[in-house]
Amino acid sequence: xxxxxxxxxxxxxxxxxxxxxxxxxxxxxxxxxxxxxxxxxxxxxxxxxxxxxxxxxxxxxxxxxxxxxxxxxxxxxxxxxxxxxxxxxxxxxxxxxxxxxxxxxxxxxxxxxxxxxxxxxxxxxxxxxxxxxxxxxxxxxxxxxxxxxxxxxxxxxxxxxxxxxxxxxxxxxxxxxxxxxxxxxxxxxxxxxxxxxxxxxxxxxxxxxxxxxxxxxxxxxxxxxxxxxxxxxxxxxxxxxxxxxxxxxxxxxxxxxxxxxxxxxxxxxxxxxxxxxxxxxxxxxxxxxxxxxxxxxxxxxxxxxxxxxxxxxxxxxxxxxxxxxxxxxxxxxxxxxxxxxxxxxxxxxxxxxxxxxxxxxxxx
Numbered sequence: 001x002x003x004x005x006x007x008x009x010x011x012x013x014x015x016x017x018x019x020x021x022x023x024x025x026x027x028x029x030x031x032x033x034x035x036x037x038x039x040x041x042x043x044x045x046x047x048x049x050x051x052x053x054x055x056x057x058x059x060x061x062x063x064x065x066x067x068x069x070x071x072x073x074x075x076x077x078x079x080x081x082x083x084x085x086x087x088x089x090x091x092x093x094x095x096x097x098x099x100x101x102x103x104x105x106x107x108x109x110x111x112x113x114x115x116x117x118x119x120x121x122x123x124x125x126x127x128x129x130x131x132x133x134x135x136x137x138x139x140x141x142x143x144x145x146x147x148x149x150x151x152x153x154x155x156x157x158x159x160x161x162x163x164x165x166x167x168x169x170x171x172x173x174x175x176x177x178x179x180x181x182x183x184x185x186x187x188x189x190x191x192x193x194x195x196x197x198x199x200x201x202x203x204x205x206x207x208x209x210x211x212x213x214x215x216x217x218x219x220x221x222x223x224x225x226x227x228x229x230x231x232x233x234x235x236x237x238x239x240x241x242x243x244x245x246x247x248x249x250x251x252x253x254x255x256x257x258x259x260x261x262x263x264x265x266x267x268x269x270x271x272x273x274x275x276x277x278x279x280x281x282x283x284x285x286x287x288x289x290x291x292x293x294x295x296x297x298x299x300x301x302x303x304x305x306x307x308x309x310x311x312x313x314x315x316x317x318x319x320x321x322x323x324x325x326x327x328x329x330x331x332x333x334x335x336x337x338x339x340x341x342x343x344x345x346x347x348x349x350x351x352x353x354x355x356x357x358x359x360x361x362x363x364x
Contacts, residue, residue: 001066001090002079005033005040007245009274010107013166013344014146015079021348027355030073034063034083060085070098075358077103080110081136087129088136095139101358104136104159107146107166109270111153142358144351146272147293162354165293166274168281170343175283175335176253182328184256189220189321192255195275196243197228202261202268202289204231209313211235213321220321225251252278257320258286260294261313268292276304277342280334285327287316297342301326303333 002011011033019029035043039055042048060083067090070076082090094100111133134157137143143159145151146166154161176185184190191210193203203224210222214236224231226243241251252258258279262268273293279286280303287305288294298304305320307313320327340346 001076001082002031002033003081003084004035005037006031007037007040009166010079012245013168013274014105014107014144014164015077017169017344018348018351021352022355025352025356027352032066034059056085063090066090067093067098070094070100073098073100075101075103075141075355077105077355078136079105080107081132088132088139091136091139101141102136102139103142103144103355103358104140105144106133106137106150106154107272107274109150109153109267112266112270142354144354147270148296149269149292150272160357162350164347164350164354165277165297165342166272167277167338167343167347170281170339170345173249173252173278173281173338173343175281175331179283179331179335180328182324182326182331185254186221186256189256190223190254191220191257191259191317191321192223192225193227193259194225194243194248194251194255194278196226199275200224200227200229200231202263203227203259206259206261206307206310206313207231207233207236207238209310209317212310212314213318218318218321220257223255249282252284253282255279255284257317258284259317260286260288261307262289262291262294264289264291273297277338280304281338281343283331283335285320285330285334287313287320297337299333301330303330303337305330 002015004011006012006016016031019031022029039059043052063083076094078091091102095102137154137157137159140159143154143161144164145154145161146164148163151161151163178185211233221239222236223239223241225241227240230240231238260276260279262271268291271292276286276288276294276298287307288298290306300306305316307316
């Protein structure tokens with residue numbers, strides 16, 4: 001059971017990607033997102049508040065119908081929450097009423113009352129159940145966390161927790177040939193970012209660093225994918241592109257320098273570093289903030305560069321644009337990490353093992 005459909009990275013990469021591996025291990029799965037693709041797209045677009053509220057209510061009512069089928073299952077896996085409004089009623093009925101072991105997965109610090117900016121802050125406060133994440137963790141037979149930071153919080157609540165980063169397939173996500181040599185993929189190098197509207201604010205904060213480089217005569221283009229509303233600044237021309245699941249891989253591969261800015265707050269510390277791993281998987285040298293899960297796999301000057309303030313962002317992006325050998329070294333280092341440990345193929349046995357332990361605990 002997931003909050004969002006496979007259009008969302010959390011569902012796509014932390015759940016759906018592992019279903020084939022579970023089935024090979026003899027575990028059949030039914031993927032049950034709360035929101036479907038069409039409603040998910042509409043939900044995060046501007047306007048239509050009344051329509052969205054009605055649609056959300058209808059989908060939560062339909063979610064309750066899964067309780068009628070609970071006896072068909074041997075366990076329930078919940079990514080974040082079965083329902084995004086209200087307390088953990090569905091999970092409690094499945095665990096305490098139907099006796100199913102719960103495997104719980106979280107990839108953000110969703111226990112925080114102050115999360116990312118919301119278009120509906122009042123509704124968010126009224127509809128969010130305080131302490132819900134802690135109760136889900138305590139209820140779970142097994143917990144999967146996207147970083148050691150998240151795992152530490154879960155373990156404080158007594159959970160048997162396994163760290164599993166959000167990763168991509170090393171077979172599908174492959175670099176372009178020129179990355180090995182440190183060459184650019186474009187005639188004019190492209191400095192870019194791929195993300196979502198909820199994280200675009202962090203990108204906006206470092207745009208003055210790029211504007212400074214442009215004013216100094218450094219030659220490059222800026223490409224932004226998935227920010228929602230177009231990002232603009234008077235001193236910088238920005239190519240804004242809507243995010244597309246079918247085009248996501250090529251959007252990453254098309255960049256010459258990747259940007260991964262993050263905030264300096266508790267919410268950012270709970271992020272898993274998924275964007276950074278996507279850059280590393282396709283051999284795109286990147287500049288990143290040091291926060292969240294990125295702390296666990298980024299080695300400065302070996303697989304990525306780090307930046308904090310605007311001066312550092314300016315300097316590090318300039319280095320990547322000017323130093324071919326540096327680009328080649330970071331590309332090779334990032335790809336080596338992905339191939340060895342931080343990929344779907346390497347993490348799948350861990351995921352399957354967690355599910356199997358939940359069954360074993362129940363049978364025991």
